[in-house]
Amino acid sequence: MRFTKEQEGFAAAVRAFCAAECGTLAQRDELTDGGKLSNSPEILRKLAAQGWLGVSIPEAYGGGGAGMVDECLFLEETSRGLAPITAYSTGLTAAQTYLRYGTEDQKKDILGGICAGELEAIALSEPGAGSDLGSVRIKATLDGDHYVIDGQKTWTSAAHVAKHLLLLARTDSSGPKHQGLTLLIVPTDVPGLEIRPIETMEAHTVNDLFFTGVRIPVANVVGEAGQAWKHLMRGLSVERLIIAAMSLGAAERSLDDVLGYVKQREQFGRAIGSFQAVRHRIAELATEIAYAKAFVYDVAARIDAGEEDQLTREGSMAKLKCTEIAKHTALEAMQLMGGYGYAREYGMEGQVRKALAPPIYGGTNEIQREIISKSLGL
Incomplete structure (x- = not known):
């Protein structure tokens, strides 16, 4: 799909924010007690002040009143920028259930809190x-x-x-x-x-x-x-898209970092990215990520068009593909970076650790394969 100029500007603004506020390891360490914490209240407050938290939540409850395309842009860019706001996505998943089934008082309290930087579980x-x-x-x-x-x-x-x-x-x-x-x-x-x-x-x-x-x-x-079972279904379906968008951003970050490394690292008198064995692996990763991105935003656009009830299969596909790509990209990047891939200073070891859990949570990828195969009549 094509993004509007406003959406492109929004993504660029989030990217610039992350680069300025948590773009270095030293900044992230200061925000997370040396990497011991996964969420920074300071970053959440600043994002709330920008009006970016809850961008897909209706304005009546303090949100931006946009759709899932804009929310996925935010999730993708904050994940790519390593913003320490892991728990935001959990609250965003909960918000889907509150939006459809909550009372007005519940919506004002919970959704308003999410938009202000409060976290939900x-x-x-x-x-x-x-x-x-x-x-x-x-x-x-x-x-x-x-x-x-x-x-x-x-x-x-x-x-x-x-x-x-x-x-x-x-x-x-x-x-x-x-x-x-x-x-x-x-x-x-x-x-x-x-x-x-x-x-x-x-x-x-x-x-x-x-x-x-x-x-x-x-x-x-x-x-x-x-009746909680039917109440949960909307939230869980959208959760898969949320995880997919975050994993897409994680894969892009791994690709960004390894691409920068192979362009600068020299062996045998030239940059290692000039060797066919390296550049072809990078090309394959870039292609996989590009296809995944197109699919994620197609699903998001269809949700915004009111087709979400028919998107159970596509949500599972997006979650399955993006989490596997994020894991594969991080592992490939670590291999291409050699010993530096294991060094905390270079960040790839953290990318690998972060990429291992998403195929498990939000419904394991084995369960996603079951959902997809059943939707195909198997």
Whole structure:
């Protein structure tokens, strides 16, 4: 698709912001306590002040009132620019459910907060329920005008920095497993909730959650009690496009960095990028990324045109392809950079670490292949 001049200007402005505010390793270290944190409140505040957070959220709730094409441009450029705002995408995913099923008060509170730089989280997975979310067991028992929540969630991104959780809980066990599920807004400072970090190869991002007698008002139900499965579908479908746009930006950053390296690094009296074995690998990476970008923005444009309900397959395709390309590009770039690819100073080792998780979260790529194959009648 062709971008408008306004969209091209927007992407260029975000790119320039990232270069100025977090373009060097020293800047990013200062913003993230030496790489220990995955989110910078300072950067989020500055992005909010620009009016760029929630660019796809309606103006009535503090957003930019644009569409998913503009949102994907923002996600692509902030990912490419290594902006430490990982949790923003989690809140953006939650926003899809609030937009369609939330009350006006919920929308004003949650969506307005996202646009102002506040972070939100979604608590779905459990120790026994990952890809099979219908097997969720955490209980929310009705007690007067409150639900009492007991159980555990795991792999919950951004819970430690979020203002609220969008919690998937079982409120009725009498029917099939996809029925009796309810979405509840849970403030992260509520008594009875323990948030425990999970150590991974990246900065602190994911958490275990433990609920012990947590009381949440009935007014915190999002949508209709017992109907969470259908409420989640829009958010999860758009989430795949969100992940795809971020992975596209990550792949572009890896290509940018390795391209700069092979043009400058000399061996045998000439730049290593002049050797056919190197330049052909770079050409293949650039081609894959270009095709992925065209597809991502085609899907985004179709969502903006009101076709989102028919885009389950395309969203899965975008997520599958872009996350695999980001991983492949980072690994290829590390190989082409030799020993320097492992050095933190050059950044590629961080790109590799960041590229390994997206094929797993947001619905594993194995699940995406299942969704695609079923849509083909297999």
